[in-house]
Amino acid sequence: MSKIIYPDSHIPAELSEEVIREDSMRPTMKWGRSTQLWLGFLFMVFGWGLYAYIHQLRHGLGETAMRNYVSWGLYISTFVFFIGISHSGTLVSAILRITKQDWRMPITRIAELMTFVSLCFGGLMPIIDLGRADRIANLVIFGRVQSPLMWDVMSIVTYFTGSTIFLWLPMIPDMGLMRDRLTVVDTPFKKFKKWLYKTLAIGWTGSKSQWKRLELVMTIMTIIIIPVAVSVHTVVSYIFAMTLRPGWNSTIFGPYFVAGALYSGSAVVILAMVIFRKLYHLEKYITYRHFDLMGRVVLSLTLIYGYLNLNEYWIPAYKMATSEGHLLHDLFSGSYSTAFWLCQFGTVLFPIVVMCFPKGRTPGALTVVCIFIAIGAWVKRYLIVVPTLLHPFLPIQDVPLTWSQYFPNWVEWSVTMAAFSGMVIIVTLYAKFFPMMSMWEVVHGAHIEESKRVAFEKVEHAEEINEAKTNHKKATVVG
Amino acid sequence: MNNMKITRITLAAVLFCGVSFAQAQKAESSLQLSFSKQTDNSKTISALVMGKKSGEKFKPASNAHISFYAQKEKELVLLSKTVSDDRGKATLTLPKDLPLDADHFFGITVKVENDDTFENSEEKLKLKDVNLSLKLNPHDTARVATATVTEITDEGTEKAVKDVSINFYVQRLFGKMPAAEDHTVKTDEKGIAVFSFPKGIPGDTAGSMTVLAMIEDNDSYGTVESKSSTNWGVVVPLEKDPFPRAIWGAKAQWGMIITLTILYGGVWSSYIFMAFQLRKIKKEENLTTNN
Numbered sequence: 036m037s038k039i040i041y042p043d044s045h046i047p048a049e050l051s052e053e054v055i056r057e058d059s060m061r062p063t064m065k066w067g068r069s070t071q072l073w074l075g076f077l078f079m080v081f082g083w084g085l086y087a088y089i090h091q092l093r094h095g096l097g098e099t100a101m102r103n104y105v106s107w108g109l110y111i112s113t114f115v116f117f118i119g120i121s122h123s124g125t126l127v128s129a130i131l132r133i134t135k136q137d138w139r140m141p142i143t144r145i146a147e148l149m150t151f152v153s154l155c156f157g158g159l160m161p162i163i164d165l166g167r168a169d170r171i172a173n174l175v176i177f178g179r180v181q182s183p184l185m186w187d188v189m190s191i192v193t194y195f196t197g198s199t200i201f202l203w204l205p206m207i208p209d210m211g212l213m214r215d216r217l218t219v220v221d222t223p224f225k226k227f228k229k230w231l232y233k234t235l236a237i238g239w240t241g242s243k244s245q246w247k248r249l250e251l252v253m254t255i256m257t258i259i260i261i262p263v264a265v266s267v268h269t270v271v272s273y274i275f276a277m278t279l280r281p282g283w284n285s286t287i288f289g290p291y292f293v294a295g296a297l298y299s300g301s302a303v304v305i306l307a308m309v310i311f312r313k314l315y316h317l318e319k320y321i322t323y324r325h326f327d328l329m330g331r332v333v334l335s336l337t338l339i340y341g342y343l344n345l346n347e348y349w350i351p352a353y354k355m356a357t358s359e360g361h362l363l364h365d366l367f368s369g370s371y372s373t374a375f376w377l378c379q380f381g382t383v384l385f386p387i388v389v390m391c392f393p394k395g396r397t398p399g400a401l402t403v404v405c406i407f408i409a410i411g412a413w414v415k416r417y418l419i420v421v422p423t424l425l426h427p428f429l430p431i432q433d434v435p436l437t438w439s440q441y442f443p444n445w446v447e448w449s450v451t452m453a454a455f456s457g458m459v460i461i462v463t464l465y466a467k468f469f470p471m472m473s474m475w476e477v478v479h480g481a482h483i484e485e486s487k488r489v490a491f492e493k494v495e496h497a498e499e500i501n502e503a504k505t506n507h508k509k510a511t512v513v514g
Numbered sequence: 515m516n517n518m519k520i521t522r523i524t525l526a527a528v529l530f531c532g533v534s535f536a537q538a539q540k541a542e543s544s545l546q547l548s549f550s551k552q553t554d555n556s557k558t559i560s561a562l563v564m565g566k567k568s569g570e571k572f573k574p575a576s577n578a579h580i581s582f583y584a585q586k587e588k589e590l591v592l593l594s595k596t597v598s599d600d601r602g603k604a605t606l607t608l609p610k611d612l613p614l615d616a617d618h619f620f621g622i623t624v625k626v627e628n629d630d631t632f633e634n635s636e637e638k639l640k641l642k643d644v645n646l647s648l649k650l651n652p653h654d655t656a657r658v659a660t661a662t663v664t665e666i667t668d669e670g671t672e673k674a675v676k677d678v679s680i681n682f683y684v685q686r687l688f689g690k691m692p693a694a695e696d697h698t699v700k701t702d703e704k705g706i707a708v709f710s711f712p713k714g715i716p717g718d719t720a721g722s723m724t725v726l727a728m729i730e731d732n733d734s735y736g737t738v739e740s741k742s743s744t745n746w747g748v749v750v751p752l753e754k755d756p757f758p759r760a761i762w763g764a765k766a767q768w769g770m771i772i773t774l775t776i777l778y779g780g781v782w783s784s785y786i787f788m789a790f791q792l793r794k795i796k797k798e799e800n801l802t803t804n805n
Binding site (some may be wrong): 179 | 764771
């Protein structure tokens with residue numbers, strides 16, 4: 036199978052529309068026992084996290100390990116991580132769409148979904164970090180436009196709205212198809228699905244003028260979502276960079292965060308590709324070619340990220356100014372050195388070495404590399420947030436020794452795990468209601484492949500005729 | 515029967531131990547009193563209750579039960595009962611007709627009593643009521659503030675009190691500011707303290723300010739205050755824009771507002787345009803169906 040597709044073709048041209056649709060919709064037609072057990076487990080984790088959060092709300096932030104020194108701990112690290120992986124949709128979908136990379140078609144929805152779910156919970160993490168979550172409205176009522184926190188709220192709301200639209204727009208033709216198909220097939224939650232597909236299809240009939248309008252809005256959205264995504268992570272970096280603290284007082288934090296976001300986001304998309312390819316038997320669509328190309332994308336981004344990483348640490352380390360020096364010593368050889376060096380080698384050097392080779396860009400190797408990158412990206416956010424808070428310019432006087440150390444406690448771990456499980460719940464439910472591939476785009480991709488094949492055959496045929504003519508001429512001349 | 519007896523004895527023992535334990539757990543208490551008389555002649559007494567558990571330091575005790583008593587000859591007359599606030603404080607405005615002794619002193623006793631948390635304690639205060647008046651002449655170019663201290667005699671007449679330290683202050687927004695480096699003057703035989711008010715102290719937009727003359731924490735008179743307004747201050751014109759638009763100000767600069775409005779307005783208007791187009795897609799369903 037891979038022999039036919041790899042290395043030139045992205046989607047097998049011989050697949051009919053009906054087969055593509057059938058393969059895409061099949062997982063949405065049944066709810067197996069394993070799905071129910073999986074969702075049950077996820078809801079248990081989520082429920083436990085919810086209990087921990089209610090405990091935190093009732094008894095205050097004192098129930099967490101956060102104190103006056105570290106007031107942004109695991110929650111804000113996870114927030115930055117989630118916002119980072121939300122860039123996957125922008126990169127894979129918008130950038131590849133705008134550069135007309137046809138190979139993106141089977142994986143765009145996975146990428147857009149990752150963006151949507153990570154923003155759902157990324158946006159919640161700062162609210163969870165508040166002792167009085169009910170006061171979040173004060174940020175809007177009394178907030179100052181000059182505050183990076185205010186920009187953050189504006190950017191995330193704008194990006195979340197845009198990403199939701201960006202996920203929904205390519206779904207419209209598919210929703211129309213599924214709405215019509217529901218009249219002939221039987222499926223769990225049929226009534227609800229009927230209402231859902233009808234609502235989301237917004238009266239899609241596939242007429243010429245509807246296609247024209249949809250293409251127009253998708254083009255606009257594709258152009259807009261890229262600067263919005265870049266601005267979001269730049270603004271997230273401003274929360275740190277506009278605060279006068281060692282380690283955060285950096286001018287390259289904006290591009291550093293954006294590069295780190297794109298790199299970790301792409302890695303998470305690859306992991307999602309591996310999982311859905313295996314679970315939903317999408318090997319025909321998500322091919323070795325896709326992994327090879329995504330591997331190249333992640334490799335390029337890792338190199339850019341590595342370069343910025345070098346700038347971020349090497350330049351201050353060369354000067355070792357007093358306040359930065361304490362922090363850097365802690366990172367290079369102190370209490371955070373193990374995590375720091377594991378991050379540098381495991382998520383930068385190791386992926387570069389592996390992905391340089393074609394065999395390192397196969398699904399198996401990429402899975403290992405991307406797990407390293409995803410976990411490393413999370414740890415890296417922790418290393419950006421926590422050690423800096425433990426090294427303020429002016430140490431706080433007369434505080435217990437324990438306040439100058441930080442490790443998240445059970446409340447923080449439970450709530451954070453609930454956020455992760457919440458993400459997976461949404462992805463699982465989404466995959467049970469909607470096709471994980473954009474069907475019309477994959478069909479379109481198959482048509483492109485078909486026309487390419489026909490054109491190629493024509494060229495080959497013409498070359499054969501020319502060759503025959505030339506031989507005939509030569510034979511005549513010799514004769 | 516035997517079992518019942520044992521149960522009763524055990525219960526009684528437990529109860530007794532519980533009560534004893536509860537009593538043993540009561541915190542030590544102490545009181546600090548202060549008296550003040552304001553310009554309108556109202557008199558207040560403030561009590562600060564401090565509590566201390568064994569092995570700990572004294573700290574303000576909230577919700578302590580406090581009783582205020584006036585000394586009438588050898589008896590104590592209850593004035594009021596209250597509880598201390600979160601900072602351990604309780605204040606009482608004293609009645610005008612406080613009983614006086616032969617030397618014209620009034621006595622106040624404050625007690626922490628009948629409290630489940632704190633042990634009983636009491637503190638007494640014996641003070642004399644004096645009048646402090648402050649005179650300022652707004653037209654006086656020499657700017658002299660004159661404070662007079664008098665007390666009431668047996669005959670009901672006013673008698674000057676000498677050698678009482680009077681401090682002069684200017685009322686500011688968040689407190690009182692000494693009017694000069696050396697702002698204390700003692701009263702003479704006539705009970706008068708004369709203070710030369712310095713120039714250059716900022717007033718309000720009309721140059722007005724409030725001047726205070728105070729007897730502070732005097733052993734015989736407590737704290738007595740008298741204040742008066744005058745226009746001796748430097749006129750401070752109202753700034754048209756005391757808080758200009760700035761990054762650190764309450765209002766953002768126009769440049770920032772315009773930039774952010776253009777950026778976010780541009781994105782959101784595109785969203786609105788898209789919504790409009792999607793609405794058209796929805797409408798076209800009917801057209802297609804009808805055709």
